[in-house]
Structure formats: structure tokens, C-alpha cells
Amino acid sequence: MSRAAILVWLFGLTQIVGYGTLYYSFSVLAPSMAEDLGLAIGWVYGAFSLALLAGGLVSPFVGRAVDRHGAGAVMTFGSLAAAAALVLCATAGNAPMLAMGLVAIEVTAIFVQYEAAFAALVQLTGSDANRRITHLTLIAGFASTIFWPLTSALHDIMSWRDVYLWYAGLHVVLCLPIHIWVARQPRTGGADCATIPDGDTADRPSMGSERRAFALLLIGFSLVGFVISALLVHMIPLLTALGLGSMSAIVGAVFGPAQVLSRVVNMGFGRELHPLRLAMISAGMMVLALGLLAVASPWLVAALMFSALFGLGSGLTSIVRGTVPLALFGSRGYGARIGKLTSARLILSSIAPFAFALVLERAGTAVGLCLLVGLALLAVGALWAIDRQRVRAGLGYSPAE
Incomplete structure (x- = not known):
């Protein structure tokens, strides 16, 4: 097995643990957190939104650190910080300490989840990074499939605090040795080169203003992130409000397999x-999915077609947020770019559930769906504008470009 393949499998393992322990476990444990500390469940979810916002704010700094010190380091x-954050949250004795623990968890998640792993693959596999990123998202896509039932099973026999303590141990015993090994691997691309996705290191033709293209990419990715975040939190209540009743859960269950299927097809x-x-x-799949649901x-x-299209689009989004910046701008400064993109996406995603809930309450389901359709269309438009910029610059779209 090649070093690149080993890296993908090892990162797949740490990404499953990273997303499973630092993100997906929360929804299972949140009711017990609220009950244990005598808090309203809405307060706990509000603290989690604040935590996601904090993660978005630190993401640009993490991206620059990746370029400067290497993704492995x-x-x-x-890994150490994530373990400490989980322990901090597990030992929280009051509401402020719980909020601090959740913020610490989501801030440290930026250091170990997709964007850092994508940057590591760019730095360590160079010209093969695009393909390896796709493989990684396929493996890591099973994080929710594994950790939702695992967290539920553990919570049946222990408290939410003990679950988090066990998960802290996973980061030290499993993820830390892998990341130490990664940090010792020699770089083949990244901050000190301008590798192009197909391995051609010759100078790429300029597509014009890279600042404009990056701004458009930031807008497109952020809007898609808003739509996904708003829908994921409100999917079952939204489907119920649209008249699907008890079938809402079945419709929602199509989303996960469709996500994984999109990565396999890709x-x-x-x-x-x-x-x-x-x-x-x-982004176009998001428009089709929402439009279908609306009409x-x-x-x-x-409704089943909506859930499938939404899952397919969401699955592809996880891939392209790592591959598009590399394809458009090369690997020089990749960490800083992806850090900025992640920051904008997380900030909008953190406010999306509350903002969409407000729209649904004040204006109704139809207006809420129209709003999301409009945002998804704006995302398509921003990406299309980059496409036109490339065409005007005389750049094609062959795989060997």
C-alpha cells in the first residue's frame, strides 16, 4: 500500500473520531446536559451555536498555522487540545462552564477536522491531493453512522460526562499517535510550492483577479453552508409542517445514504x-431539491426525491470545499485560504438554524423555502461568475488542465 493510501485510511479513522466525538455526539447528549444542570434545552443548543461561531472566528488563524508549521503539527x-476540551466540558458544574466547554470543543475541532486533513493531504501527496481528498470524504462520511448509535449505546450505560471522558481518551490513544506520525512525514507540496491538481508544476495561466474569484468562492460556499445548516436542523419539523406527518422521519433518513452515494459516484x-x-x-442540486419540495x-x-437530491448535493459539498480552492489557486497558501473559507461558512452556519426558525415562525414555511431557494441560486450565481472569469481568461476545464 502506498504512503498516500495509508495517509487516507489513517486520516479517515481520525476524521471519524473527530467528527463523531466533537460534533455528532452532541445531539445525542444535549438533553442529558440540560437535565443534569437544570437548563432549558434551547439554552444548550444556543451555547452550541455560539461554539460553532467561535470555531469560525479562529479558523483563519488555524489555516495560517497550517501553512507555517505544517498540518501534521x-x-x-x-488532538491534545480536543481531549482537554472534552474533559473540560465533562467536568462542567454550571451553565457558564458548560458553555466554555462547548466553545473549547468546537474551537479545537478546527485543528483536527476536514480542513486541516485536506491541507495535510495537499502538503503530503502534492499532485494526487484532489483524488485523495475525495477518498477521505467517503471514509469519513460514516462518522454519523458510527457515532450516533455508539454514543446512544454508551449513554445507556454511563452518564454524558463519562461518555465525553471516554471520547477524550480516544483522541489521546488513537488520534494523537497518528497525527504525530503525520507530522514527521516529508512534504511534497503546500506552502512552499504551487502544485496544480494534475501534477503539472508549470505556471498556470492567470484567470484574472484572484481576489475577486476568492471572494465569489467565499460567498458561494458560505451560502451553501447556510442552506445546509438551516435544513439539517429543521428538516423533520419542516417536513411535518408540509403535511408529511409520520413519514417525515423516513424521508429524512434518505439524506445520509445519499451523501455517501454522491461520494461513491464521484x-x-x-x-x-x-x-x-x-x-x-x-449547489444546483440544492436548488432543485428545495424547489421540488416547495412545489x-x-x-x-x-419529498423522497428532495431528500435524495439534498443528500447528493451535501455530499459533494464536503468534497469541493477542499478541491476547488486547490484547483483554482494551487497549493501555495492553501491552508490560509481554506481557513478563511471555513471561517465564513461556520459563521453563517452557526446563525442559520436560529435565523431560519425566526423566518418560519414569522413568515411561514412557504416563505422560508423560497428564501433558501434564493440563497442557493445566489450560490450557483457566484460559482458561475468564477466560471465566466475563467472562460474570459481562456482557461478550459479538461481534467488535464
Whole structure:
């Protein structure tokens, strides 16, 4: 097995642990946190939104650290910090301490989750990074599948505090040694080179203003993040309000498998597509999914198609947020760029559930869906504008570009 393949499998393991312990476990344990400390469940979810916002604010600094010190070193620190954050949260005795613990968890998550792992693959595999990022997202896509039932099973036999303490141990015993090994590997790309996704290190033709293209990419990715965050939190209540009743849970269950399916299909057929075009398809699926739900609900078949399209688009989004910046701008400064993109996405995602709930309460379901359709269309438009900029610069979209 090649070093690149080993890296993907090892990162797949640490990403499953990272997302499972630092993100997916929260929804299972949140009711017990609230009951244990005598808090309203809404307060706990509000603290979690604040934590996501804090993660978004520190993301640019983490990105620059990745370029300066290497992704492996940053992820090594992140493993220790994540373990400490979980212990801090597990020992919280009051509401402020719980909030501090949740903020610490989501801040340290930035050091060990996708964006840091993507940067590590860029630095360690160079020209092969795009393909390896796709493989990694396929493996890590099973984080919720594994950790939702695992957390529930553990919580049946121990308190939420003990679950977090066990998860802290996972970061030290499992993730830390892997990240230490990664930190010792020699770089083949990254901050000191300008590797292009196909391995051609010749100078790339300029597509014009890279600052404008990056701003458009930031807008597109942030809007897609807002739509996904708003829908994921409110999907079941939204489907119920649209008249699907008890079938809402079944419709929602289609989302997860569709996410994984999109990554499998992309491995087989997406290699011939430029990552920017794949990003446009991903955002376009959001528009189709929401439009279908708006005009055809409560027809069950339409709702199932909505969930499938939404899952396919969301699955592709996880891939393109790592591959598009590399394809457009090369690997020089990749960590800083992806840090800024992650920051904007997380900040908007943190306010999306509250903002969308407010719209649903004040204006109704139809207006809420129209709002999300409009935001998804704006995302497609921002990505299309980058496409036009490339075309005007005479750049094509062949896989060997």
C-alpha cells in the first residue's frame, strides 16, 4: 500500500473520531446536559451555536498555522487540545462552564477536522491531493453512522460526562499517535510550492483577479453552508409542517445514504469534471431539491426525491470545499485560504438554524423555502461568475488542465 493510501485510511479513522466525538455526539447528549444542570434545552443548543461561531472566528488563524508549521503539527496539537476540551466540558458544574466547554470543543475541532486533513493531504501527496481528498470524504462520511448509535449505546450505560471522558481518551490513544506520525512525514507540496491538481508544476495561466474569484468562492460556499445548516436542523419539523406527518422521519433518513452515494459516484465519474463544475452541480442540486419540495409537497415521492437530491448535493459539498480552492489557486497558501473559507461558512452556519426558525415562525414555511431557494441560486450565481472569469481568461476545464 502506498504512503498516500495509508495517509487516507489513517486520516479517515481520525476524521471519524473527530467528527463523531466533537460534533455528532452532541445531539445525542444535549438533553442529558440540560437535565443534569437544570437548563432549558434551547439554552444548550444556543451555547452550541455560539461554539460553532467561535470555531469560525479562529479558523483563519488555524489555516495560517497550517501553512507555517505544517498540518501534521497543527493536528497533533489539536488532538491534545480536543481531549482537554472534552474533559473540560465533562467536568462542567454550571451553565457558564458548560458553555466554555462547548466553545473549547468546537474551537479545537478546527485543528483536527476536514480542513486541516485536506491541507495535510495537499502538503503530503502534492499532485494526487484532489483524488485523495475525495477518498477521505467517503471514509469519513460514516462518522454519523458510527457515532450516533455508539454514543446512544454508551449513554445507556454511563452518564454524558463519562461518555465525553471516554471520547477524550480516544483522541489521546488513537488520534494523537497518528497525527504525530503525520507530522514527521516529508512534504511534497503546500506552502512552499504551487502544485496544480494534475501534477503539472508549470505556471498556470492567470484567470484574472484572484481576489475577486476568492471572494465569489467565499460567498458561494458560505451560502451553501447556510442552506445546509438551516435544513439539517429543521428538516423533520419542516417536513411535518408540509403535511408529511409520520413519514417525515423516513424521508429524512434518505439524506445520509445519499451523501455517501454522491461520494461513491464521484469517485467513479467525477474524475472527468473540474472541481468548480462539480461545485456548481452541488449547489444546483440544492436548488432543485428545495424547489421540488416547495412545489410538490406533501407528495411522498417528491419529498423522497428532495431528500435524495439534498443528500447528493451535501455530499459533494464536503468534497469541493477542499478541491476547488486547490484547483483554482494551487497549493501555495492553501491552508490560509481554506481557513478563511471555513471561517465564513461556520459563521453563517452557526446563525442559520436560529435565523431560519425566526423566518418560519414569522413568515411561514412557504416563505422560508423560497428564501433558501434564493440563497442557493445566489450560490450557483457566484460559482458561475468564477466560471465566466475563467472562460474570459481562456482557461478550459479538461481534467488535464
